[in-house]
Amino acid sequence: MAEVATETRPPGAAAIALKRIAIVPAFNEQESVTHVIEEIRAFDPDFEVVVVDDGSTDGTAAAAARLGAHVVRLPFNLGIGGAVQTGFRYAFEHGFELAVRVDGDGQHDPAQLGLLLGPVVAGEADIVVGSRFASDGGYRSSRSRRVGISILAKTVSLLVRRRVTDPTSGFQALNRRAIALFAADYPHDYPEVEAALMVHKHELRMTEVPVHMRERSAGQSSIGALASVYYMVKVLLALFVGLFRKNVTPLEEAR
Amino acid sequence: MTPLTVSIVAAIASVVLILVVLELIRSRRLRERYALLWLLTGIVLLALSVWRSGLNTIAGWVGIETYPPAVLFAVGALFVLLVLLHYSTVISKLHDQNTVLAQRLALLEQQLRERA
Numbered sequence: 001m002a003e004v005a006t007e008t009r010p011p012g013a014a015a016i017a018l019k020r021i022a023i024v025p026a027f028n029e030q031e032s033v034t035h036v037i038e039e040i041r042a043f044d045p046d047f048e049v050v051v052v053d054d055g056s057t058d059g060t061a062a063a064a065a066r067l068g069a070h071v072v073r074l075p076f077n078l079g080i081g082g083a084v085q086t087g088f089r090y091a092f093e094h095g096f097e098l099a100v101r102v103d104g105d106g107q108h109d110p111a112q113l114g115l116l117l118g119p120v121v122a123g124e125a126d127i128v129v130g131s132r133f134a135s136d137g138g139y140r141s142s143r144s145r146r147v148g149i150s151i152l153a154k155t156v157s158l159l160v161r162r163r164v165t166d167p168t169s170g171f172q173a174l175n176r177r178a179i180a181l182f183a184a185d186y187p188h189d190y191p192e193v194e195a196a197l198m199v200h201k202h203e204l205r206m207t208e209v210p211v212h213m214r215e216r217s218a219g220q221s222s223i224g225a226l227a228s229v230y231y232m233v234k235v236l237l238a239l240f241v242g243l244f245r246k247n248v249t250p251l252e253e254a255r
Numbered sequence: 256m257t258p259l260t261v262s263i264v265a266a267i268a269s270v271v272l273i274l275v276v277l278e279l280i281r282s283r284r285l286r287e288r289y290a291l292l293w294l295l296t297g298i299v300l301l302a303l304s305v306w307r308s309g310l311n312t313i314a315g316w317v318g319i320e321t322y323p324p325a326v327l328f329a330v331g332a333l334f335v336l337l338v339l340l341h342y343s344t345v346i347s348k349l350h351d352q353n354t355v356l357a358q359r360l361a362l363l364e365q366q367l368r369e370r371a
Contacts, residue, residue, distance in 0.1 A: 241280045
């Protein structure tokens with residue numbers, strides 16, 4: 001397949017010399033995962049892409065493999081936390097120095113990766129989170145979901161003693177230190193919320209940058225209404241207990 | 256009316272249950288997902304132990320006239336049944352996943368052997 005010729009240089013290309021990877025968790029996203037991979041390459045062709053197929057029953061893995069992405073197929077659905085951690089493990093074991101997470105459903109726009117990468121590349125942050133609410137971006141979503149996120153945001157802000165506006169955002173960039181931590185241990189449901197607390201307890205530097213997120217282009221959200229209430233209680237419990245937890249040891253670098 | 260001693264002992268037992276569950280989560284021996292039902296059990300039993308008039312009222316509703324603390328037993332037993340049922344579903348899922356894992360591993364090993 002011939003490369004599409006572009007007059008303009010891809011916006012992220014050659015801006016950085018680090019070995020970098022995009023982790024794309026996908027569960028039954030055969031339509032959108034293709035666009036996501038293409039958009040990541042359009043931003044920066046030197047990004048390697050690993051698609052973590054979380055037990056899909058459609059052609060997600062095949063679609064990703066056709067575009068030359070690394071595909072890790074989980075034998076059954078682990079849920080978003082387990083899938084993303086698989087990606088961090090891959091990144092860690094293959095020596096990547098910089099990782100971004102871009103969800104396979106297309107809600108994260110790879111064209112905005114530059115915003116996330118800035119602070120990590122400059123060495124100002126270990127993890128950068130794209131926030132829908134850090135500016136008046138006008139992110140549209142259901143009222144109940146906004147209320148839920150706002151409760152979590154206030155709780156997390158209180159616990160980490162710093163303002164966090166979008167604790168459920170999975171649109172993130174991480175350096176090797178953060179990759180090593182999450183490869184060792186990553187939470188399960190709404191993992192980003194608990195991960196924010198982990199980051200704080202391990203004294204990693206985390207910042208938010210404002211981004212726009214898109215409507216999901218295909219598939220359906222993995223979280224229903226009743227389940228949200230259950231997850232909310234679960235996550236709040238995990239946050240409060242997490243405060244008193246002993247820290248895990250990040251993965252050691254092989255000599 | 257529920258004897259005061261019964262209420263106090265039941266309340267202490269509930270608090271101990273809640274604390275043990277919280278400690279198990281903290282030390283990562285119990286996942287939050289499987290702890291919620293236990294915590295709910297502890298909270299409901301604690302509420303019924305402390306709220307003595309409520310326990311009497313509920314006993315009246317279900318036709319227990321002689322010994323209201325029997326409601327505590329009934330509620331406790333009901334929750335234990337729920338937890339057990341929940342675990343049966345969890346074990347079933349683990350069983351299925353274990354089968355898949357064993358099959359994948361065996362297939363991978365076979366592939367590796369053929370390549371060697």
